[in-house]
Amino acid sequence: MTELHDRPFPRVMLIAVASLIGFTILAVAVARLTGFDPSQAPVSPEVAVRDLSFVEVGQGELAVYDSDSGVLLETLPQGEDGFIRGVLRTLERERRMHSVALDGPYRLSLRENGRFTLEDQTTDFFIDLRAFGPTNEAAVGRFLSAQPSAQ
Incomplete structure (x- = not known):
């Protein structure tokens, strides 16, 4: 055989x-x-936006400001909100790769499809926050409707 x-x-x-x-x-x-790029799915239109600035203050605290008004929204204590800090490191890394200023605002958007995105308009890099789960998406999404901080 x-x-x-x-x-x-x-x-x-x-x-x-x-x-x-x-x-x-x-x-x-x-x-x-x-020019077809399958990794770029169509992005749903924005229904609400807020430009945010994140500034380190004190001993590792992170102040979150509404960029348009300059109003402080919240101060995140050191060691808390690790997801937000991780997302910011990713966005800052993109800025370094594109050789742009690190201190500009980021655009938080609620999309028509119910998803939140965080976008850096200087590099055209955005993060679909739903990919990280509902808890992490809500951690960043809360700043869209946040009122000024009493701090």
Whole structure:
């Protein structure tokens, strides 16, 4: 009895593999030439926005300001709100890669589809906060309707 690996590769299989490879190369070429980017899903329109500035104050506290009015919304104590601090590190890293000022505001948006996004308009980088779960999304989303802090 002849084992499977001793048999010559059937011509039909060679044609099928070559066709698949050719189709893949063609599809990638068409995508690149037309500018198609499957990683960028269409973004739902904004229904509410607020530009926020985050400033480190004191011993590791983080002050959150409404950028348009300059009003303090909240001061986050040191060691708390780790998710927000992590998102800010990501956005700051993008700014460093694009060689832009680190102190500009970020745009928090509530989208028509109910999702919150945090966008850096200087780098066109945005984060869909729903990807991190409802608790983390709410941690940032609360600043959209936050009233001035009494602090």
